[in-house]
Amino acid sequence: MKILVDENMPYARELFSRLGEVKAVPGRPIPVEELNHADALMVRSVTKVNESLLSGTPINFVGTATAGTDHVDEAWLKQAGIGFSAAPGCNAIAVVEYVFSALLMLAERDGFSLRDRTIGIVGVGNVGSRLQTRLEALGIRTLLCDPPRAARGDEGDFRTLDELVQEADVLTFHTPLYKDGPYKTLHLADETLIRRLKPGAILINACRGPVVDNAALLARLNAGQPLSVVLDVWRANRILTSRYWKPWISARRILPAIRWKAKRAAPPRSLRRIARLSVASSMSRWRHYCLRLSLVVLRFTPAG
Numbered sequence: 001m002k003i004l005v006d007e008n009m010p011y012a013r014e015l016f017s018r019l020g021e022v023k024a025v026p027g028r029p030i031p032v033e034e035l036n037h038a039d040a041l042m043v044r045s046v047t048k049v050n051e052s053l054l055s056g057t058p059i060n061f062v063g064t065a066t067a068g069t070d071h072v073d074e075a076w077l078k079q080a081g082i083g084f085s086a087a088p089g090c091n092a093i094a095v096v097e098y099v100f101s102a103l104l105m106l107a108e109r110d111g112f113s114l115r116d117r118t119i120g121i122v123g124v125g126n127v128g129s130r131l132q133t134r135l136e137a138l139g140i141r142t143l144l145c146d147p148p149r150a151a152r153g154d155e156g157d158f159r160t161l162d163e164l165v166q167e168a169d170v171l172t173f174h175t176p177l178y179k180d181g182p183y184k185t186l187h188l189a190d191e192t193l194i195r196r197l198k199p200g201a202i203l204i205n206a207c208r209g210p211v212v213d214n215a216a217l218l219a220r221l222n223a224g225q226p227l228s229v230v231l232d233v234w235r236a237n238r239i240l241t242s243r244y245w246k247p248w249i250s251a252r253r254i255l256p257a258i259r260w261k262a263k264r265a266a267p268p269r270s271l272r273r274i275a276r277l278s279v280a281s282s283m284s285r286w287r288h289y290c291l292r293l294s295l296v297v298l299r300f301t302p303a304g
Contacts, residue, residue, distance in 0.1 A: 004034055005042040009065055012042060035059060043071075051076045067091060067126065068208060070177040089126035095206050095232070096130045099172055102230045106202060110228075114140050120168030122161065122188070123175035123207060124149060131174070143168055148183050161188075165196050172204035173211050191216035199226045206232040 001020030005012035006027040013022045025034050027046045035041070035054065040061040043049060049062055050073040061083040064072060069086050077084045107114050119135055121128045124146040132142050143164050150158035164171060175185045189203065189212040197203060197220075205212045214234070220227055 001040065002038045003040045003042065004030065004038045006044045006047065006065075009042060009044060016042065045071050047071065049073060049077070051080075054080070054082065061085075065090070068176060070179070070208065092126040092130055095127045095174070096134060098232055099131060099204055099206050099230070100134060102204065103170070103202075106228055106230070114138070117141075117169040118143060118167055119170040119172065120145065120159075120164035122146075122164065122171065122173045124156065124158075125174065125176075127206070128174040131172070161193070165193060166198075168201070169198070170202040170204065171197065172206065174207050175211055177208035177210060185211050187211070187213045189213060189217070191219075194220050197227060200228075201226075202228045202230065204230040204232075206230075209233040 003016050003020050003022050004025050005016065005022055007024040008027060009024075012024065016022045020039070023034065023038070025031060027044055030041075030043075030047060030053070035057040037058075039058060040063070041049070041054075041059050042063045042065065044064065045066045045068065047053075048071050049064070054062075054077075059082060062072065062077060063085045065087055067086065067088050067090050072084065072086075074084060103114060103119075114135075115138070118141045120143045121132055122145045124132065124144050128144075128146070132144065135142050143159050144156055145159055145161050145164050146154075146156070147158075149156065159167075171189075173189065175188065177186065178184050179186045185208070187210065189205070191213055194203070194213065194216045203212070203217070212231075217229065221229065
């Protein structure tokens with residue numbers, strides 16, 4: 001059996017070599033000639049897996065080393081008889097720690113106790129449930145919103161999203177990205193919801209960028225209405241060029257994740273560029289917090 005793996009997937013050769021021949025290939029685009037001579041494909045979120053990629057190839061299994069699967073056409077894979085597996089919850093603890101760190105920094109900056117705040121968790125799966133456990137262990141009140149779980153009759157006091165908007169001081173999103181269907185989450189935080197957030201609220205998006213309407217969010221921030229924002233993800237998870245970054249920096253109340261995605265380990269020049277984007281901003285009072293947060297969320301592995 002021949003297995004194609006994304007060249008940026010660490011330890012793939014060690015993990016899969018016991019099953020067959022392993023070959024590392026670019027994740028975008030994957031060479032068609034390689035697909036025509038392979039049995040299995042292991043990808044990351046940068047690879048769109050659909051009929052146009054795999055039709056006519058001998059691939060009979062696809063695995064993605066990600067929790068999210070919006071880059072995979074699962075319906076077509078099932079129809080084509082191609083096996084599929086994802087990695088739900090693979091980074092759940094890291095995301096919970098990121099959200100917790102951001103909340104602690106905001107509490108320190110604004111001088112409040114998290115025990116005096118109500119935190120609304122939208123999406124109570126691998127991440128949301130772990131976040132709930134940690135918050136409640138510290139005596140922090142949580143409200144839960146998860147329509148699919150509520151419909152299944154799962155145990156839990158599930159509220160509607162409207163109730164969370166009305167009652168919660170913090171709204172943190174941890175849902176998959178569904179572009180349609182009864183549980184659509186594309187722009188779940190739309191212009192109407194963002195406009196209704198109470199003054200001084202905190203909005204956190206640590207799931208998928210398009211779950212929040214970033215244009216509506218930026219409009220509210222620029223309107224000067226009190227709102228703090230924590231973004232771990234962006235629309236299409238695009239690379240943060242200065243052209244895209246600067247409007248958010250000027251909005252003043254955003255606490256961004258500073259992350260670097262590169263083919264290899266990020267060189268010092270790249271890290272200096274990220275630092276300049278933060279430090280050169282007009283929000284001098286944020287510099288301290290942005291740089292501290294980067295220590296939590298910046299994943300940098302030296303070459304070697």
